[in-house]
Amino acid sequence: MENKKHGFGSSIGFILAAAGSAVGLGNLWAFPYKVSANGGAAFVLVYILCVIVIGSIAMISEIFIGKRAQANAVSSYKKANKNLGFLGLIAVLVPTIIICYYSVLGGWTLRFTVNSFQSIASANNAVSFGSFSSNVYEPVFFTLVFMVMASIIIMAGIKDGVEKSSKVLMPTLFIILVFIAIFCLFLGDGVKDGLVYYLKPNFAELGFSGVVAAMGQAFFSLSIGMGTLVAYGSYTGKEIKIGNATFMICLFDTLVAFIAGLAIFSAIGALQPESLKSAQGVGLIYVIIPQIFEKMGSVGQIVSFLFFAMVVIAALTSVISILEVSVQFITQKFRKNRKKVTLVMSLICFIISIPVAWSVGGAFDGKITIFGYDLLTFLDEISNTVLMPLGAIGACLTVGWFIEKKPSANPFKTLKSLQEEGIGLGKFGKIFAVMVKYITPLLMVFVEVMGVRGKFIEFGAKGLDYLPIVITALIIIAIMIALYFIFFKNKETGDNSVEEQLEK
């Protein structure tokens, strides 16, 4: 390891941390209902394809960009190509936007864990969720506690914070998941109906919008298209095999999502089949699932605790990876103490998350909105639909075309120079080179365009309701480009050695 003290101590440490970033609410909550809504096994098939042809290629690119530079996202992109540093700046900003709503959901989950024993006894969870989420103080309090947990880990640094916690939390998560899945699969007759509802292949239902949804889900779930993998990648050294690591992370992420769906839909099918059709969105894990645990009697209290603790772990290991991106950049660029930077960044994100919590929870009669959207949807759309795919396209194009001094149209020439820089990949190198240069970016551009087009249709009769989201995203990009060329391009932006120097 080049950064012994501050980098990951082992390959497995990196893999678990990156898997921790990947496995999150996207897997345990969004994936299951997206599958059931978009043609069951047909969606799973397309999803796996997206992970292989698009996700894994972007993931390798991002880890490589970070690894070769051993620096924060801005410096990493800058080192790849001086004119592309703005991609790093966007990659620092987007995760920061995501924290502001992800931690609200993390807070909700935390509250359900804490209240597993109490709220289940209190008759109707649907009511209890509504009164909790629309409360002015409670969701804010739990968001704060969740942010504090994430900050403590990030303050401790990569090796002593991120790596150590991932090594304990990820295996714990997996054990709980398998336990819950087995438990749910044996709940009785209705399990079969639940599974049929979850997985029955239906290509007509999938449609093109399902394909776009699968790709969006793959981006979000694998944490690609922003700085998290660049940041984590920068803390790895020569011993890491990027190809193998990517394979493990993608496999683990997909497996967890799939198993979570098995568990959730078995339970709904067995205990509350009438809810199968409405098992969507926020209602799925915050209303229907608690109702089901309630039906299990006293066992349900324990299962509920385990289930929500598992979701908290998943959300926490994701949020730390998101927080790390900005903490790493600011620490290195401004040469400030990591703990102080973490504190300031968390505080800023927490303050922004307060109106988000009120808005999405329906406090103040649901009056806090922006362009007619609740703040969570607004931030989520900007980051997920528009900025994340653009970030992933940027990462692939950077590796495919702009890292070399003299880019050539021949992918095998590019591969040679990538291999000289240590990308590894063995016999898959050739496939990767062709994919990253041509196929993956083209596919991504196509799906991105179709995705945004689909949103225009979905979101408003006049098709214009989505415009504010696209315009806001474009303004963000423009500002980041301007900031980069004015303030960062020709100035020192630091690298991973800065933290070590600061300690001396």
Ligand code: PHE
């Ligand atoms: N991958 C995480 C999930 O599935 C979310 C995430 C997105 C984390 C982007 C980091 C970066 O929930």
